[in-house]
Amino acid sequence: MERLLQRVLSRIVRRGSLIITFASGQALTFGDGTGTPLAVRFTTKEWQRRLALDPEMELGEAYMEGGLVVEQGDIAELLALLMSQVGYQVPSIAAKSLMKLRFMGRRLAQFNPRERAQRNVAHHYDLDGRLYSLFLDADRQYSCAYFEHEGQSLDDAQLAKKRHIAAKLLFDRPELDVLDIGCGWGGMGLYLADNAGANVTGVTLSQEQHGIASARAQERGLSERARFLLQDYRDTPGPFDRIVSVGMFEHVGIGHYDEYFTRVAELLKDDGVALIHSIGRSEGPGITNPWIAKYIFPGGYIPALSEVLPAIERAGLLVTDIEILRLHYAETLKAWRERFLAHEEEIERLYDARFVRMFEFYLASSEMAFRHQGMMIFQVQLAKREGVVPLTRTYIPEAEATLRKMENRNRIGLRLAGE
Structure with missing residues (x-):
């Protein structure tokens, strides 16, 4: 699952410099090396798996629960780097499928009597x-x-x-x-x-x-x-x-x-x-x-x-x-x-x-x-x-x-x- 997350991140982060330390202890840098480097660390393999499968939900949860720790920079800078990527695409088949299901169910989710x-x-x-x-x-x-x-x-x-x-x-x-x-x-x-x-x-x-x-x-x-x-x-x-x-x-x-x-x-x-x-x-x-x-x-x-x-x-x-x-x-x-x-x-x-x-x-x-x-x-x-x-x-x-x-x-x- 760590390899899946690495593939996901390599597809997303094309610009900037993001250093990620995985739960295994391995540290990799993503991006083209421009800008001020940011560094984050995963605390468990479970958070890596969850983020790879559903990044729209799990990035926020990982930060809330301490599964993702920002060690250099802050969460606003991390989000700016991720959300400003040109040509960003939903990174995995699982994440794309979740987005389609959520779109299909949006009227029920927004039913507000x-x-x-x-x-x-x-x-x-x-x-x-x-x-x-x-x-x-x-x-x-x-x-x-x-x-x-x-x-x-x-x-x-x-x-x-x-x-x-x-x-x-x-x-x-x-x-x-x-x-x-x-x-x-x-x-x-x-x-x-x-x-x-x-x-x-x-x-x-x-x-x-x-x-x-x-x-x-x-x-x-x-x-x-x-x-x-x-x-x-x-x-x-x-x-x-x-x-x-x-x-x-x-x-x-x-x-x-x-x-x-x-x-x-x-x-x-x-x-x-x-x-x-x-x-x-x-x-x-x-x-x-x-x-x-x-x-x-x-x-x-x-x-x-x-x-x-x-x-x-x-x-x-x-x-x-x-x-x-x-x-x-x-x-x-x-x-x-x-x-x-x-x-x-x-x-x-x-x-x-x-x-x-x-x-x-x-x-x-x-x-x-x-x-x-x-x-x-x-x-x-x-x-x-x-x-x-x-x-x-x-x-x-x-x-x-x-x-x-x-x-x-x-x-x-x-x-x-x-x-």
Whole structure:
């Protein structure tokens, strides 16, 4: 089996320099010798066998469980080397067969009725609240930031993201009723209530997020304009002038796209505007990485636009704008990973060393997927009839300028994450 793994690695690693010490003690170098050498070690032959047969699942498990130890460099550098290989192919017949089976079963894996959707959300978002405070920005934005220029801080880039989305939602008058589907810890809803004068209803399936969002609204004196409900969007009554959803669509599941956009159409007023912000894949339909599906986001799937747009059309909605954000999420994830590792000892006390390795692998692999494997963010603006959205996009920077003035007027002191 060691020879099989060596053949697998020789097919994958064509560039760079990767030194692998096998459980037998034999050390081999893979790649063309360029770049800074990385070195890893397998602790048992069993982990070598598992990785050779199913690398998509077992690389993450091996790192989590200590079966693969990075001795020179770190896991992010290892993943960057592996995921950036030109012409990467699934390395074995067994791995190819597993991928085909997973693609065939993806609709079942993504079947998310109400009860299952709530369990899936709790798996990731109802973790100890202190964890997220240690690596997110001060507003707990757990989605892609919008970096307006190189070197912009994470807090400023997350504020820019909220401003950019608000501008696209066209708050041309106060007191608009807004539905925030998947409201997280309330940051987007509170921003719209505070700076756009909106009346916001935010819905989430996470008890942890619901409690924090409601408490934040009360602390900031916004409870009358921003209310947060522990509720499935499918059960929320409407209608609304504006609908926004940031980082929730990835949890819908491909079999529920028609249901999702039909419900958005039902909840949106005839002159309303909706904005869906989601991770997407540039290279066509695929499957959820099995390790991510098992340990991080059960029931989740990152869609290609070719899978999303037909459902929008069938729901009778008009696409009025699409924007693709490419490396913004890579930079966001890098900032999260650096903050996470800066608090590694605190997080290990909250959980354990295995959890730290699991979460580090999740952040690093996600970052490299955006850098090297065609992941991106799409923001799709929707309406029900023509003439609701201006003819040109000049309204976006104009609205952002107005929102900046409101932010300065309403600004509260930012705190460092973890304080």
